[in-house]
Every structure is written in C-alpha cells, then in structure tokens.
Amino acid sequence: MPNFIMSYLDSKEALTPGSAGSQFWALIYVLIIFAGVSVAVIAMNWIERKLLAHFQVRLGPMRVGPHGLLQPIADAVKLMIKEDIIPAEADQLVFWFAPMIGLLAAFTVYTVIPFGPSQAVSDMNIGILFMLGVSSLGVLGIVVAGWASNSHYPLIGALRSSAQMVSYEVAMGLAVVSAILMTSLNASGTGTLSMIGIVQAQQQQGVWFIFKFFPLGLIAFAIFAIAMVAETNRAPFDLAEAESELTAGYHTEYSGLRWSLFMLAEYAAMIAVSSIAVTLWLGGWMRPFPNLLHAPAWDFIFSLFPGLTFLALAAIALIGVARMPAHSFFRIQRIGLAVFAALLGFVALLLLVIAVAGRSADMSVAGRFNDGIDHVYWFVLKVAVFMYLFIWYRATWPRYRFDQLMKIGWKVMLPISLGVLIVTAIVGVIFS
Amino acid sequence: MNLAMNSALNSTINSGMAPVATPWFFYVLAGVAVISGVLVITRRNAVHAALALIVTLLAVTGLYLMLYAPFVAGVQIIVYAGGIMVLFLFVIMLVNIDRSSKERRFNRIWAVGLGAACALLALFVFAFTKGKALFPDRGMPLAEGSNTQEIAKMLYGEAGRMGQYTFAFEIASLLLLVAILGAVIMTKKKI
Numbered sequence: 001m002p003n004f005i006m007s008y009l010d011s012k013e014a015l016t017p018g019s020a021g022s023q024f025w026a027l028i029y030v031l032i033i034f035a036g037v038s039v040a041v042i043a044m045n046w047i048e049r050k051l052l053a054h055f056q057v058r059l060g061p062m063r064v065g066p067h068g069l070l071q072p073i074a075d076a077v078k079l080m081i082k083e084d085i086i087p088a089e090a091d092q093l094v095f096w097f098a099p100m101i102g103l104l105a106a107f108t109v110y111t112v113i114p115f116g117p118s119q120a121v122s123d124m125n126i127g128i129l130f131m132l133g134v135s136s137l138g139v140l141g142i143v144v145a146g147w148a149s150n151s152h153y154p155l156i157g158a159l160r161s162s163a164q165m166v167s168y169e170v171a172m173g174l175a176v177v178s179a180i181l182m183t184s185l186n187a188s189g190t191g192t193l194s195m196i197g198i199v200q201a202q203q204q205q206g207v208w209f210i211f212k213f214f215p216l217g218l219i220a221f222a223i224f225a226i227a228m229v230a231e232t233n234r235a236p237f238d239l240a241e242a243e244s245e246l247t248a249g250y251h252t253e254y255s256g257l258r259w260s261l262f263m264l265a266e267y268a269a270m271i272a273v274s275s276i277a278v279t280l281w282l283g284g285w286m287r288p289f290p291n292l293l294h295a296p297a298w299d300f301i302f303s304l305f306p307g308l309t310f311l312a313l314a315a316i317a318l319i320g321v322a323r324m325p326a327h328s329f330f331r332i333q334r335i336g337l338a339v340f341a342a343l344l345g346f347v348a349l350l351l352l353v354i355a356v357a358g359r360s361a362d363m364s365v366a367g368r369f370n371d372g373i374d375h376v377y378w379f380v381l382k383v384a385v386f387m388y389l390f391i392w393y394r395a396t397w398p399r400y401r402f403d404q405l406m407k408i409g410w411k412v413m414l415p416i417s418l419g420v421l422i423v424t425a426i427v428g429v430i431f432s
Numbered sequence: 433m434n435l436a437m438n439s440a441l442n443s444t445i446n447s448g449m450a451p452v453a454t455p456w457f458f459y460v461l462a463g464v465a466v467i468s469g470v471l472v473i474t475r476r477n478a479v480h481a482a483l484a485l486i487v488t489l490l491a492v493t494g495l496y497l498m499l500y501a502p503f504v505a506g507v508q509i510i511v512y513a514g515g516i517m518v519l520f521l522f523v524i525m526l527v528n529i530d531r532s533s534k535e536r537r538f539n540r541i542w543a544v545g546l547g548a549a550c551a552l553l554a555l556f557v558f559a560f561t562k563g564k565a566l567f568p569d570r571g572m573p574l575a576e577g578s579n580t581q582e583i584a585k586m587l588y589g590e591a592g593r594m595g596q597y598t599f600a601f602e603i604a605s606l607l608l609l610v611a612i613l614g615a616v617i618m619t620k621k622k623i
Binding site for chain 2: 091094124125126129130132133134136137139140143144147155158159162163165166169189190192193
C-alpha cells in the first residue's frame with residue numbers, strides 16, 4: 001500500500017492523525033465521525049420518541065417497522081420531500097444561510113473530541129478553548145434565523161435564545177476553568193487545555209475530576225451539567241422554542257429540509273457538549289477503575305464489554321421477535337426484527353473475536369484495534385448516559401419562566417461557580 | 433517539545449506533503465477579511481454589516497493560527513465572534529432599523545472617520561517602509577505545542593517568580609473590573 005497510508009499505521013507511538021501529520025487518515029477520521037454522528041442523531045430521534053412515550057405510559061412509534069425502528073427513515077423522507085417555504089418578506093440570503101451556521105459550528109467541534117488517546121482528528125493545544133468558542137458560534141445561527149424570518153415569534157425566540165446562551169456561557173466557562181485548574185496539579189505545575197491532555201492528567205492523578213477534592217469537582221460538574229442543557233436549548237430551558245408561547249420559536253417559519261438542519265445541529269451540539277463533560281470530569285475514554293483493577297486479566301474482562309453489550313442488544317431484539325403476536329400481519333415485521341437481531345449478534349461476535357485475539361497487550365494490529373474499540377466504547381457509553389439524561393429532563397421537568405431562568409443563571413450559578421473556582425485554587429495550592 | 437515538533441515536521445516532509453501554512457492560505461484569509469471588512473461599512477442593513485464583521489473576525493482568527501498563536505485565535509473566537517458579536521446582534525435587533533437607516537445623519541462623523549483612516553494609512557506606510565529597523569527581526573519563537581503554557585508563564589510567572597508581564601496584566605484586570613463596576617452603577621438607579 002502507498003506510503004502515506006501505511007506510515008501512520010506503522011508508527012510505534014499512538015498519535016492522532018493531526019499530530020502525526022497524516023492528512024489522509026485525518027480525512028478518514030473526519031468522514032467516520034461525520035457518518036457516526038449523523039447515525040447517532042438519527043438513532044436519537046427514535047430513542048427520544050420511544051423513551052418519551054414510555055415515560056408517559058404510551059407505546060410511541062410502533063407502525064413503521066418493528067417497534068417503529070424505521071420511523072426515523074420515514075421522517076427523513078417526509079422532511080426531504082416537503083415543500084421548502086421561504087416567507088415573502090424574509091431576508092432571503094440570511095434565511096437560507098442561517099441553518100448552515102449552526103450546523104457548521106456543531107460539526108466543527110468534533111475535530112478535537114478525544115474518543116481515545118489517538119482516536120481524534122487532531123489534538124489541538126487549545127482544545128477545550130476551541131470547543132467552547134466554536135460551539136458558542138452556534139447561537140449566531142439561531143439569532144440570525146429568528147431575525148431573517150421577519151416575524152414576531154421567531155424574533156422573540158431568537159432574543160431569548162441569545163440572552164440565555166450568553167448568560168449561561170459565563171457559568172459554564174468558570175466551571176470549565178476549575179476543571180482545567182486541576183490538570184495543573186502535577187510535578188511541573190503547568191496544566192493543559194488539550195482535550196487529550198486533560199484525560200491523561202486524570203489518568204496520571206488516578207482520579208476522575210468529578211471526584212477530585214470532593215465535593216468541589218462534583219459542584220463544578222453539576223454547574224456544567226445544568227449550563228449545558230441551557231446552552232443547547234433543551235427542556236427545561238427550551239424557552240427559545242417554547243411551543244405554548246412562541247409556536248416554535250426561532251424556527252417557526254422554517255420547513256422541510258431546512259428545519260431538519262436545525263434539528264441535526266441541535267442534536268449534534270448535544271452530543272458535543274456531553275463529550276466536553278465526559279472529557280473534563282468523567283475520565284474521557286478510560287474504563288472504570290483503571291488503577292485498582294489493572295491486571296491483564298481485568299483488561300481482558302473489560303475488553304469483553306463492547307461485545308457483550310451488542311450481545312445484550314441482540315437478545316433484546318430476539319425477545320421482541322418471540323413476543324410478536326402470532327398473526328400473519330406481523331410476519332414481515334418479525335422477519336425484519338430477526339434479521340436485525342442477527343446483525344447485532346454478528347457485530348457482537350466480531351467484537352468478541354477481536355477482544356480475544358488482541359488480549360495480549362502488545363502493539364500488534366489486533367491489539368491496537370482492540371484498544372481502540374475499548375476507548376471508543378467507554379467514551380460513547382458515557383456520552384450515551386448524558387443523552388439519556390437529556391431525554392429524562394425533558395420528560396420530567398416543566399419549562400422555566402424567563403425571569404426565573406435569568407435569576408438562576410446570574411444569581412445562583414455564577415456565584416457558585418466563582419466560589420468553586422476560588423476554593424479549588426486555594427485547595428490546589430495547599431495540597432500540592 | 434521541540435523534538436516532538438521536529439518529528440512531526442519531518443514526518444510531514446517525509447510523506448511528501450507541504451506544510452499547511454502556505455502563502456496561499458494567507459492571501460485567501462486576508463482577501464476574505466478585507467472584502468468582508470468593506471462590506472461592513474457599505475451595507476445599509478445593520479444585521480448584514482454585523483454578519484460581515486463576524487466573517488472578518490473569523491478570517492483574522494485564521495491569520496492568528498497561521499502565526500502559530502493558537503491561544504489568541506481561540507480567545508478571539510470566544511470573546512469577539514461568540515460573545516461580543518452576539519450582543520451586537522441582540523442590540524441591533526431591538527433597534528428599529530428601517531427608520532434609522534432612512535434618517536439623515538446630523539453630525540459630521542465622516543470627517544472623524546476620514547481623519548482616523550488617513551492616520552492609520554500613514555501608520556501602515558510608515559511601518560511598511562521603516563518597519564525593519566523598528567521591530568525585532570522575528571517574534572519570540574513559541575512552539576505551537578506549548579504556546580498556551582508559555583503565555584501563562586509570561587503572564588503569571590512560574591515557581592514563585594513574577595512573570596514578564598504580570599504587573600501589566602494585573603493592572604489591566606483591575607481596569608476591567610473598574611469598568612464593569614462603573615457599567616453596573618451607571619445603569620442601576622438603586623443598588
């Protein structure tokens with residue numbers, strides 16, 4: 001194979017394609033991440049509808065495919081063939097461009113998200129700064145969309161959204177700073193902003209930052225976890241699209257594909273901020289207890305988890321096949337679900353084979369592949385917990401009033417995050 | 433760190449690819465910055481002008497990256513493009529643009545603008561012709577991989593030693609604090 005493909009794979013140390021200077025593999029990683037995030041957003045669409053339904057003791061989508069599994073595809077087709085309306089009095093150019101701004105901002109941040117020590121497009125020195133900055137550009141898309149629609153509800157939604165995002169960014173930033181402060185508690189005394197460096201700092205100090213200086217890390221994490229819901233305009237902070245007051249807020253005038261771009265951007269941004277939280281406080285790609293249970297046997301046991309997860313999913317699908325009503329109407333659905341179960345089982349088998357083949361901790365291809373799968377698995381699992389929480393919040397809490405939202409942002413979260421920052425600095429100086 | 437940089441550079445050269453920071457990039461970024469900068473002052477619609485200003489700021493961010501100053505680039509995005517420009521748009525949307533764009537200007541702001549532009553042009557010409565003697569040949573070489581750490585050492589110092597710019601940095605932060613307090617006191621009737 002050509003040199004520019006193999007030189008990255010053959011390198012002895014684990015580097016990201018960005019730091020290895022391999023543009024080919026950087027492009028491959030970008031494509032994989034883009035496809036993966038798009039599929040994750042489609043899956044989230046189904047999971048959210050299904051979970052919300054179950055929270056409300058309904059069944060949710062059941063008709064399109066077994067258990068509504070093909071519903072997202074039906075939705076996508078519907079959105080694509082829908083008429084794309086641009087209001088006559090709208091600012092055409094800005095109206096056309098607004099959804100792209102949010103989408104670009106949401107997808108650009110994925111270049112620095114560390115799915116593993118070498119499973120990121122690039123390891124920027126300013127990683128977390130880049131993520132916060134670029135994701136804060138997403139609000140421009142919302143503001144501009146609301147203004148370009150030339151209509152009252154979208155404008156009010158856009159104004160609310162910009163006020164909310166600017167307010168919560170302050171508390172969010174201070175919480176992030178207190179976590180970055182913790183990375184500097186090493187021999188050299190200098191911290192790091194690089195996303196990979198932050199996880200490695202947690203590895204060296206042997207503790208996830210959520211448990212560091214208990215309860216300081218936990219408070220900072222809680223502030224971030226609240227602020228990130230507000231930043232992504234999700235319930236209970238979804239005042240920008242409060243349907244009981246503003247019809248649909250900033251995207252009232254949007255329809256069809258353009259509207260779906262807003263949804264894509266929103267869900268991609270949700271995954272992105274969850275990844276920040278996982279990287280900063282929950283140990284990123286690390287598996288649970290890498291310090292206590294570090295024997296090779298434990299490594300092997302933990303590397304079985306990805307395969308076992310897919311096996312469990314396959315089992316759930318098989319139970320679904322068995323529980324289908326025995327009527328000829330359900331024959332195609334039953335066959336479809338059985339094929340889906342077989343597919344999941346095949347993936348599980350593949351992962352288990354890789355886990356067994358790569359169990360010796362050497363630099364063989366299978367071993368490195370196995371490590372990579374492990375890292376990505378734990379990272380994605382942690383992010384998935386956050387995605388579940390987003391849905392859970394939406395099903396549980398009523399929407400805030402706007403003055404309450406501002407009061408919480410400025411009078412509760414900001415002082416607490418400032419206090420945590422100062423106390424973290426003091427404790428860090430005393431204990432280092 | 434230098435070692436790591438060198439190895440990265442070497443691998444770039446070995447794989448037969450040119451480094452990313454080429455003059456071509458500079459001209460593209462500078463062109464975008466200038467064109468959108470002109471759009472900022474020629475557009476009558478204030479929102480369009482603000483959007484063009486955002487494009488200018490982002491192009492300048494790219495220039496910072498080309499100068500191996502990633503930290504400044506990141507701060508530029510967060511503070512200007514993400515923070516200040518959102519507030520700009522926020523305020524512009526609350527103003528009645530249609531009326532204000534049709535009203536005649538009653539002050540001679542163009543005279544001040546012309547004077548400032550001429551002064552800036554003179555400064556540029558001066559820097560272009562005499563710049564070689566005025567400025568050091570090249571800035572302090574900061575490795576891209578430890579840029580942020582080096583800036584931190586200059587601003588805050590290390591291991592009990594004051595940094596090069598600690599005093600100036602503290603004075604600047606005090607000034608900003610006074611400005612924030614002033615803004616709060618001036619807008620609030622009752623505190």
